[in-house]
Amino acid sequence: MRWRNKGHEYDELYFQICDKTGFYLFGCGDYGRQFLKCFQNEVSIVGYIDKRLAECGYQMNGIRCIDLHELSLKEEEGIILTISQCERSGAIEQLEQYGYQKNKDFFLIEEFISVYYLYKYNRVYFLNISLLPSTVCNLKCRHCLNFNPFAEEFYVRGWEELKMDVDVFFRNIDYIMLFHVSGGEPMLYKHTADLIEYIDRNYGDRIGTLRTVTNGTVVPSDEILERLSRCRVEITVDDYREAVPQYKEQFDELIHKLDQHKVKYFINKVESWVDLAPEKTDYSYMTEEQLIRHRAECGQTWQELRDGKLYSCNYASYATVAGIAGEEDIEESYDLRSCTPEKKRELVEFRLGYTDKGYTNFCKKCRGFTAHDTDAVRPAVQVERNL
Ligand code: SF4
Structure with a gap:
């Protein structure tokens, strides 16, 4: 989205939110549960929409989950879309087919959280952020979203730089629902435990969930696991055993050790990945307006924190x-180091997708998380290339 009225882009949205007395959560997966954990004492939740859970008669907080077609939304009620980026575009289409309007009847989770807390309490709340210490990984996934197969070399960040990023982030942001230390393979980075401890010790009470991830093929030392077990962190263990059966023993050993050290974790097995397909996508023919629309229709919800900046x-x-998007997009980053309390609205707008340009250079080579024209691919398919 391109800035038109900096500092006031969400005035109208807040009025719409204020008109509502209760909200349905649409999507009771990861984001839905995290939203409840963080905000249920603040926001009145009147019901849950989730087709899969509705089919098995599941209840959340004593309320039966329903399918969208069962919903009869009252004027004073709204829907908060708590579906993550892969399925979000399809869910928006579905809501619109039922006649619900975005920013009137339903709200995106990240906009709801940030706008609500900013306008009501003058506080900066974010949905999520990704901090990437290194792209080093032992797997060679063809559809890696770090684009490792395209890179000339791995990218590794220094410990002092990472601490600086964390500090500058929390100087400007009051609360974050999900702080994600991603990779690469974080268990191969030598300061991952230091980083998790640092974040948890200094800012843990301002984070809904502190999470990191592993590809399930690397078994950290007992010392590392013991340190992680003392932090408020959870680990997503990706289950790629079908794609890389040669690591089955490591996977089993990792799970055993996580249990032994009482580290909080969950196993994540997905049927497919999204292929952003930079090698076969070319939208360079698009006009500025078309690129802005392509960016706006993309359901991605993540920004990166790096070098004191947010990247849109x-x-x-x-x-x-990785070297495949051309020059760094200056207009597409926001420098937290020069942010002041007077710029809170601008900061929140940037986090929610507003920029001076309205799209990134890479949008010209990227399919995005859209409901159409998106390839689902098998997870963790390996290529031969070594970095
Ligand atoms: S580069 Fe553009 S199209 Fe691709 S994921 Fe990011 S915002 Fe979406």
């Missing part, structure tokens, strides 16, 4: 680091 799309910034 983390995939675009990973692509820049």
Whole structure:
């Protein structure tokens, strides 16, 4: 989205939110549960929409989950879309087919959280952020969203730089629902435990969930696991055993050790990945307006924190680091180091997708997370290339 009225882009949206007395959460997966954990004492939740859970008669907080077609939304009620980026575009289409309007009847989770807390309490709340210490990984996934197969070399950040990024982030942001330390393979980075401890010790009470991830093929030392077990962190263990069966033993050993050390974790097995397909996508023929629309229709919800700045799309910034997105997009980053309390609205607008340009250079080579024209691919398919 391109800035038109900096500092006031969300005035109208807040009025719409204020008109509502209760909200349905649409999507009871990861984001839905995290939203409840963080905000249920603040926001009145009147019901849950989730087709899969409705089919098995599941209840959340004593209320039966319903399918969208069962919903009869009252004028004073709204829907908060708590579906993550892969399925979000399809869910928006579905809501619109039922006649619900965006920013009137339904609200995106990240806009709801940030606008609500900013306008009501003058506080900066974010949905999520990705901090990437290194792209080093032992797997060679063809559809890696760090774009490792395209990179000349791995990218590794220094410990002092990472601490600086964390500090500057929390100087400007009051609360974040999900702080994600991503990779690469974080268990191969030598300061991952230091970083998790640092974040948890200094800012843990301002984070809904502190999370990191592993590809399930690397078993950290007992010392590292013991340190992680003392932090408020959870680990997503990606289950790629079908794609890389040669690591089955490591996977089993990792799970055993996580249990032994009482580290909080969950196993993540997905049927497919999204292929952003930079090698076969070319939208350079698009006009500025078309590119802005392509960016706005993309359901990606993540930004990257790096070098004291937020990058408006983390995939675009990973692509820049991998060398496939051209020059760094100056207009597409926001320098937290020069942010002041007077610029809170501008900061929140940037986090929600507003920029001077309205799209990234990489949008010209990226399919995005859209309902159409998106390839679902098998997870963790390996290529031969070594970095
Ligand atoms: S580069 Fe553009 S199209 Fe691709 S994920 Fe980012 S915002 Fe979406």
